[in-house]
Amino acid sequence: MSETPFRLSVLDIIQSSHSAVSVLDIEKNLGEHNRVTLYRTIKTFLEQGIIHAISIAGDELRYAMCEDNCGKDSHVHNHLHLQCLTCESVYCVDLPATSFVNNSHHQVDSFEVHARGTCEACLN
Amino acid sequence: MSETPFRLSVLDIIQSSHSAVSVLDIEKNLGEHNRVTLYRTIKTFLEQGIIHAISIAGDELRYAMCEDNCGKDSHVHNHLHLQCLTCESVYCVDLPATSFVNNSHHQVDSFEVHARGTCEACLN
DNA sequence: CATATATTTGCAACTGTGATGCAAATATAA
DNA sequence: TTATATTTGCATCACAGTTGCAAATATATG
Ligand SMILES: [Mn+2]
Ligand SMILES: [Mn+2]
Ligand SMILES: [Zn+2]
Ligand SMILES: [Zn+2]
Numbered sequence: 127m128s129e130t131p132f133r134l135s136v137l138d139i140i141q142s143s144h145s146a147v148s149v150l151d152i153e154k155n156l157g158e159h160n161r162v163t164l165y166r167t168i169k170t171f172l173e174q175g176i177i178h179a180i181s182i183a184g185d186e187l188r189y190a191m192c193e194d195n196c197g198k199d200s201h202v203h204n205h206l207h208l209q210c211l212t213c214e215s216v217y218c219v220d221l222p223a224t225s226f227v228n229n230s231h232h233q234v235d236s237f238e239v240h241a242r243g244t245c246e247a248c249l250n
Numbered sequence: 251m252s253e254t255p256f257r258l259s260v261l262d263i264i265q266s267s268h269s270a271v272s273v274l275d276i277e278k279n280l281g282e283h284n285r286v287t288l289y290r291t292i293k294t295f296l297e298q299g300i301i302h303a304i305s306i307a308g309d310e311l312r313y314a315m316c317e318d319n320c321g322k323d324s325h326v327h328n329h330l331h332l333q334c335l336t337c338e339s340v341y342c343v344d345l346p347a348t349s350f351v352n353n354s355h356h357q358v359d360s361f362e363v364h365a366r367g368t369c370e371a372c373l374n
Numbered sequence: 375c376a377t378a379t380a381t382t383t384g385c386a387a388c389t390g391t392g393a394t395g396c397a398a399a400t401a402t403a404a
Numbered sequence: 405t406t407a408t409a410t411t412t413g414c415a416t417c418a419c420a421g422t423t424g425c426a427a428a429t430a431t432a433t434g
Contacts, residue, residue: 128380128382128429128430130382130383149421161420162383162384163383163384166422167382179307179308180307181306181307181308182305182364183302183305183311204361204362206362206363206365207365208366208367209365209367212372213371215369226350227363231370232368233373234365235368236367238363239330239351239361239362240306240362240363241330241362242332242333242335242360243332243334243335243356243359244336245332245334245336245337245341245356248337249355249357252402252411253401254401254410256411256412284412285392286393286394286412289391289393290393290412291411
């Protein structure tokens with residue numbers, strides 16, 4: 127994977143946002159560009175474990191930086207994706223096992239958990 | 251909202267599936283039908299709190315029945331959406347506070363939490 | 375450095391999902 | 405039964421994202 131100027135500017139936009147960004151958010155911060163290249167860049171970043179996608183029903187896909195330990199193969203986050211009911215922003219929040227979804231910083235009203243694993247049927 | 255034959259058959263398909271269904275899953279079980287009507291039916295069911303959408307990044311949207319306490323206004327689930335790594339099915343699983351993501355039935359390898367609430371910035 | 379090879383980019387065209395306006399059909403209310 | 409409200413089908417559109425291919429750019433090798 128080459129570190130081209132285009133890729134570096136996309137990466138910079140994602141990195142410098144404090145909340146998860148949509149394709150449109152990225153485009154607003156890019157100069158003139160080719161949309162196809164952007165989609166391909168995002169796909170590459172996802173495959174390389176550089177960014178992860180955050181999918182919230184009825185809302186655009188958003189992207190955020192991965193943890194340092196993410197790579198081409200391992201891609202585990204296990205953290206909270208908090209969408210603010212006021213500003214609609216989506217943040218990644220670390221999940222210390224002790225405080226499950228709430229901590230002193232934010233306030234959680236409702237949540238759902240997306241898990242990957244093996245279902246009852248497939249365990250047998 | 252009228253209980254038309256078309257709506258009843260869509261509802262029956264969703265209800266009788268033990269895992270969450272995609273639009274394509276529904277279509278495969280419907281006879282000849284109009285695609286627009288199906289999309290409008292799904293939208294109506296979502297608005298009425300009859301079904302809820304499950305959005306998993308890189309995967310089609312799926313739908314599953316809501317809890318009895320869901321309605322036009324309240325739409326809270328707070329349960330686990332488990333996607334099986336083997337069969338790819340997505341199940342809704344109740345979350346007794348004690349066992350957080352694991353229980354004796356399924357095995358969770360990784361998860362993420364989608365939460366709605368108020369972020370640090372907006373709380374101040 | 376020069377050249378060969380691999381990767382990325384831009385363009386054009388396409389696909390699939392879902393939305394919209396409107397008229398006909400159907401359901402509910404009076 | 406008739407009037408009113410809701411739903412459906414059809415045609416058309418909007419938009420996100422994909423694909424094939426050729427030109428441009430980056431990396432590797434001598
Ligand atoms: Mn995250
Ligand atoms: Mn569910
Ligand atoms: Zn906020
Ligand atoms: Zn399974």
